[in-house]
Amino acid sequence: MRELKGLTVANDMTEKTLQRVQELEARGITPMLATVRVGANPGDIAYENGLLERAEKNGIDSEQIVLPENITQEDLLAEIDKLNQDPGVDGVLIFRPLPKQIDEEAVCRALDPKKDVDGITPGSMAGVFMGSEKGFPPCTAAACIQMLDYYGIDLNGKNVTVFGRSLVVGKPVAMMAMDRNATVTICHSRTTPEMLRDAGRKADVVIAAVGRADFLTRDLTGEDQIILDVGINDDGAGGICGDVDQEAASAAAAVTPVPGGVGSVTTAILMDHVVTAAARSALQKK
Template structure:
């Protein structure tokens, strides 16, 4: 049996630790950390994600400021709200839930957020810091969550061959940069135009898959005793949630694997809390959060 990388269990453990941490700040007379979450429109999946984030914030003691805006909200109105939150010293982090309605320029919105409050880590300044190996940027939540999971389960990355399938700014690119940091691993990034995907994935000691295609990775595409990180969340017609990896057939071939659900997803949410607290700590003269150390 492979090692099941239980993100749900690990995230609950971390949240309990974060709760105690926040309580220690309050006991010193400091204000509560605060995260502003902006939702534009009524996308069902986005509403679920925002609710989960709000519940997690409330559990650990972070004030969650919700801004639920109608679909008709203009780009100018959204940018004005972001500007106000940028200037509010009592707001530590700002998160704009994606995707945004088609009439709003997503990149323009991301770049409008103060990079020091950019809990998602998507601002070009934070992405640039990650690309150049600087330690004072904010790391995107899903890659950070995966990294924390790898460290927790003592999965060695040094000198490993890593293949990342998916080249998005949200997961694929920043994930590959984390593995490259300090020349930890040799990284191959694959995407929709990669020829003979199987030739690449079969060589991976660590395989990270984030494309949003159900059961894309089959057992013949993975290396014996490799580590598989499945970021995909796909809902089938029967309502079942599956990942990008054919879990049932792949699990007996690998040494470790994340389940879907219950793997990477919960780690993404807990990383949002960690990033918020890291921003809060810096603002109050503390060092960055230790869980963000790469």
């Protein structure tokens, strides 16, 4: 069983991103990422700190927008509008979930798709489903495809089974796989056990994005498959584990580890999106 390690992919992407940033800086352009955090959730703060550190390493400027937990819908939308109108901001990342008093869908709709580097707006989703460059795909879904590309795994003519149908991973990664001429099956909570087994066993590539520890067991997989494990779950012992159990992982031809797999690439994808947004903005102004 071969491990498809994400750090190798992320480091390769970082080198390329730095080169792109240097090319933009030579033209007087410095990419800018703005983060919007409501409240002080420890998980959000930890991720934000890592994100800002990665931005600095990539030569990307950053701005933190920290708002009170009890902010009103109107005030939050006003902050989003300011960022939309700010020509110095290329990409915006909004930490979710938002507090209960906030209509999260309305916030996602309010963000300009051109600055939606995490793929949360309807405009970005439309871009994914239409195969256009409007907005950006969700970073985790894009990280799956990036890993396959890096390790030379061609999806052309392959059977791909996606476990999970979220807008964060399942649906967009299915569309992106079809763009590479794969035949895709999506399984979800209402898929019958018999259909789950059939879809899992026949696949050349399996993408597990359910969010349940050890969901993908050996009886749901075939022989010599490529398995991308997108799950990040509490393993009950103070660590994290993926959606794929050890027996299924061991039988695969190649698998992404958790931790150290797809998640390692997600932030690198975000940085790439910010730089792309800056380049698109500069081209539009020109």
